[in-house]
Amino acid sequence: MKYVSTRGRAANQSFTDILLEGLAADGGLAVPEQWPRITRPKLDAMRDLPYPRLAFEVMRFFADDFPGGELKAIAERTYTAEVFGTPEITPLRTLEDNFHLLACSNGPTLAFKDIAMQMLGNLFEHVLEKQGREINILGATSGDTGSSAEHALKGKRRVKVFMLSPHGRMSPFQRAQMYGLDEPNIFNLAVKGVFDDCQDMVKAVNADAGFKERHRLGAVNSINWARVVAQVVYYFKGYFAATRSNDEPASFAVPSGNFGNIFAGHVAKRMGLPIKRLVLATNENDVLDEFFRTGRYRPRKTAETHATSSPSMDISKASNFERFIWDMVDQDGEKVAWLWKQVDEKGGFDLSTDKAWEKIEEDSGFASGRSLHEDRIATIRQVKKDYGMVIDPHTADGVKIGNRIRERGTPMICIETALPAKFEATIVEALGERPPRPAGYEGIEDRPQRCDVIGTDVPALKEYLAARA
Ligand SMILES: *Cc1c(COP(=O)(O)O)cnc(C)c1O
Numbered sequence: 001m002k003y004v005s006t007r008g009r010a011a012n013q014s015f016t017d018i019l020l021e022g023l024a025a026d027g028g029l030a031v032p033e034q035w036p037r038i039t040r041p042k043l044d045a046m047r048d049l050p051y052p053r054l055a056f057e058v059m060r061f062f063a064d065d066f067p068g069g070e071l072k073a074i075a076e077r078t079y080t081a082e083v084f085g086t087p088e089i090t091p092l093r094t095l096e097d098n099f100h101l102l103a104c105s106n107g108p109t110l111a112f113k114d115i116a117m118q119m120l121g122n123l124f125e126h127v128l129e130k131q132g133r134e135i136n137i138l139g140a141t142s143g144d145t146g147s148s149a150e151h152a153l154k155g156k157r158r159v160k161v162f163m164l165s166p167h168g169r170m171s172p173f174q175r176a177q178m179y180g181l182d183e184p185n186i187f188n189l190a191v192k193g194v195f196d197d198c199q200d201m202v203k204a205v206n207a208d209a210g211f212k213e214r215h216r217l218g219a220v221n222s223i224n225w226a227r228v229v230a231q232v233v234y235y236f237k238g239y240f241a242a243t244r245s246n247d248e249p250a251s252f253a254v255p256s257g258n259f260g261n262i263f264a265g266h267v268a269k270r271m272g273l274p275i276k277r278l279v280l281a282t283n284e285n286d287v288l289d290e291f292f293r294t295g296r297y298r299p300r301k302t303a304e305t306h307a308t309s310s311p312s313m314d315i316s317k318a319s320n321f322e323r324f325i326w327d328m329v330d331q332d333g334e335k336v337a338w339l340w341k342q343v344d345e346k347g348g349f350d351l352s353t354d355k356a357w358e359k360i361e362e363d364s365g366f367a368s369g370r371s372l373h374e375d376r377i378a379t380i381r382q383v384k385k386d387y388g389m390v391i392d393p394h395t396a397d398g399v400k401i402g403n404r405i406r407e408r409g410t411p412m413i414c415i416e417t418a419l420p421a422k423f424e425a426t427i428v429e430a431l432g433e434r435p436p437r438p439a440g441y442e443g444i445e446d447r448p449q450r451c452d453v454i455g456t457d458v459p460a461l462k463e464y465l466a467a468r469a
Contacts, residue, residue, distance in 0.1 A: 001064050003030045006326040008333015015063040018225050019127055020135060020218050029323055030225045035270040036061035047240050051089040052079040055233045062229045074126060078119045083107060090234045092241035095387045098411045102238040109177055110419040113148040116230035121152030123226055128158040135218040136469040138205060140164045140198035143174040144312045149220045154183040162187045162465060164198035167453055172445045173422055179449035187468065188451035196302050197456045204458045211462060215469040222258040223319045231264035239273055242411040250411040251277035253402025255394040256288060259318040266324060269365060276410055280368040281401035283310045288318055292368035295352030299343060309373050309426045310393040328356045369401035380430035390435050392420040
């Protein structure tokens with residue numbers, strides 16, 4: 001399988017080529033030249049596979065330059081009950097008939113990002129070892145992505161992680177998860193500023209191509225293609241668990257931010273998984289809901305992004321969305337380049353009169369909705385009352401919209417993107433009591449923490465990196 005750029009101008013690359021990279025050379029994102037199609041007999045054979053084997057069978061389509069035995073071994077090493085709590089990895093929990101939660105948040109940082117990130121960490125280590133290379137991951141986080149990356153890359157050979165986070169602005173739990181790590185290859189930099197300052201600093205360092213190359217800087221952000229591919233797997237897992245045969249359609253509801261999770265669902269559908277609806281839920285930051293209702297895409301400015309009680313969805317520009325649009329405009333790179341030029345020059349684009357809109361409305365299966373703080377609170381209460389389960393605020397956004405859009409007779413699978421233990425304050429507001437904590441996470445806030453506090457100046461950051469990277 002060859003990879004091309006969504007903007008049509010970058011050279012064909014292999015999975016291994018794009019594994020360690022961010023943007024394609026022309027500013028677009030890597031996408032496969034064509035979607036692999038799974039035949040019915042193959043789909044039937046996949047139905048009862050254990051998770052690691054299923055991961056291998058799905059990912060091998062996309063990573064065909066990886067020797068099969070190696071990929072299989074990496075999947076087996078990654079998806080274990082020790083790391084994810086159960087051998088099913090993403091068990092299905094039934095709320096009521098045809099209404100389910102897919103528990104994707106039982107990895108080390110209690111958010112679904114671990115599913116892809118743990119695999120990515122092992123893929124990285126393997127490829128770097130083979131190629132005799134080293135890499136220094138430089139990133140900025142507001143909480144979830146950074147800690148998931150650190151827990152996936154800690155102790156790995158040939159990798160160091162330099163993660164910038166806003167000083168004093170993460171939840172005590174998130175802080176403990178990151179700064180509590182005591183590993184020689186993990187460097188936590190607490191920046192005296194906000195998340196945007198952190199992101200700007202990373203951008204500024206990366207803009208210095210010479211420095212970037214000298215210090216072998218890389219990234220593990222949400223546009224990483226291997227992360228998307230690893231997420232495709234649990235759509236298969238969830239579908240098989242919620243249906244009895246591959247004749248039955250099922251729908252998914254997905255709390256969305258950067259459009260990475262739900263795009264993985266789109267990929268699964270394109271591969272032939274019988275997905276009926278992909279229900280996208282946003283919070284108050286509703287750029288994507290507006291698009292799916294109107295055909296107009298108007299990313300917001302950072303200053304117009306609301307800080308909400310589902311903070312991991314507080315995103316104004318959904319990076320993976322470009323991959324979806326590329327697919328909906330018949331994979332026409334010139335057109336994608338033009339559309340994103342409209343975004344830069346005019347602040348957005350309008351597809352409502354384009355033939356792509358028909359495809360999006362009629363064939364894609366996408367539906368959307370927006371869930372607000374009071375919806376989140378009410379949904380957390382309702383799910384506790386009706387089903388005796390405590391869900392986190394992001395999952396609540398998905399459940400709220402999924403419940404509204406579900407149809408009788410078609411299973412609706414809501415993806416649980418984090419455990420409630422990560423967002424105690426909102427759970428206390430909704431239920432008047434603290435959420436349960438999984439074993440081993442009691443009192444993590446009281447354990448020793450380690451980070452280097454820095455200002456927002458880029459030369460100082462470069463000096464820091466030069467001395468350690
Ligand atoms: C990252 C994240 C999301 C958003 O996922 P995307 O792939 O960016 O759409 C939703 N919920 C939680 C808890 C997250 O950490």
